[in-house]
Amino acid sequence: MTEEARGKGRPAGRGARWGAAAWSLGVLALLIALPLAARHRLPDPLATHWGGRDPDGSMSLTWAALFPALVWLVLVAVAALLQRYCAEQAPGCGAAALASGGVLLTGAQTAVVHANLDRARWQDAAPMGVEVVLVLAATAVAGALAWLAGRGTGRAADGRPEEHPTAGTPALDVPEGERFVWLSRAVNPWLQLLAAVLGLVAVAGVLVAASGLTGLDWSVALSFTLPALAVLVCSSVQARVTARGLTVGFGPFGRPARRWSPEELVSARAEARTAAQAGGWGYRVNRLGTTVMLRGGECLVVRTRRGTDFAVSVDDAERGAALLNAVIARGGRPTGRAADQPS
Incomplete structure (x- = not known):
């Protein structure tokens, strides 16, 4: 499945x-x-x-x-x-x-x-x-x-x-042996x-x-x-959560990309941010950490083990954060054959 x-x-x-x-x-x-x-x-x-x-x-x-x-x-x-x-x-x-x-x-x-x-x-x-x-x-x-x-x-x-997906459908409890992926995109x-x-x-x-x-x-x-x-x-971004962690790709080809394994992350959350808070549009670094801001509103925010935050403005961030937290809690153990394939 x-x-x-x-x-x-x-x-x-x-x-x-x-x-x-x-x-x-x-x-x-x-x-x-x-x-x-x-x-x-x-x-x-x-x-x-x-x-x-x-x-x-x-x-x-x-x-x-x-x-x-x-x-x-x-x-x-x-x-x-x-x-x-x-x-x-x-x-x-x-x-x-x-x-x-x-x-x-x-x-x-x-x-x-x-x-x-x-x-x-x-x-x-x-x-x-x-x-x-x-x-x-x-x-x-x-x-x-x-x-x-x-x-x-x-x-x-x-x-x-x-x-x-149907609004509100949980995607946290992924039984062993099942494959999963969460993918969300945003464009400016x-x-x-x-x-x-x-x-x-x-x-x-x-x-x-x-x-x-x-x-x-x-x-x-x-x-x-x-x-x-x-x-x-900097005009488009896609965030992808799998058993291997989080991948954030930039541009129409999803390249370049930043990747975090579950072992590199502490937690994930959804948070509303504005362009003013992020310091403008595009790829921004300020006191909040690093933010990829393409539109104001819901962002997927991850806390790394180095104590820094990375945020990306994509929709359905709450679902992505919940699934990523489950991956982090599981310790990055693969959940199926597809998870063993490079992302």
Whole structure:
């Protein structure tokens, strides 16, 4: 048998929708803006199709800007339908479609602008070679990462869809030989939106440089890329209790993560905290100890044997604390085969 105590969790999808909206609008803007920004240095029409390495097809400048944008809008609609109707059967499919499609189209648009830049006729466009390989590789990587991130927000650690427990159902008395897991997530949609905006600015700068319009200033690119990654990691959190103790993972992939074995913990409790008490949003250290604050309210707080507190703002913290206290009292003895597997 398996005893599963899933955290109720606030809808992680709200933060994902904010990010998807920002990504969709950003990609749309880039697809239209890239050729229009370079219009004084491009032929009209310009080469848009290559047979092998040499150009063999063209479009007007206006249509070259609008056609990829229309394709992108169709892809966004398809991704939204996939997310709405196929998320449970294939979690992450909508995110993968958006990520890979956006990278493919913006990469292709960048390569087209670069190949036509400062050419008198579209027939004189530069040949395509390594650009195609780089765009396809980036598309595959983006799709795989988005798919993994989407699966992480839609499924529990054992790979099955999350099921919300009936309110008040105790999950403390776990008989020997049974497996159990408690999992709860929290997101801050405003932090996810900020990460998406910073990331889009960084991507836009790299694409503009790759198109040949400007040189690449690494100091400017890193000044947006590094904060985007830092904010993304701090914008979502998941807490997981098993027979091996507590694991708190950050970001869409649950990495990096902090882990405590039952032997390292003294007790666990649920406690209401505000951002003002924690010192702000994100990862905070003050007189209360360490707090991962993504939204005010219920937090899971653990006291370590070093005498410090660690708190994480997730829902259903009372249930998680109760189960973790049972694990601590048991001394970390495994309760089943699943508990012997690394978390």
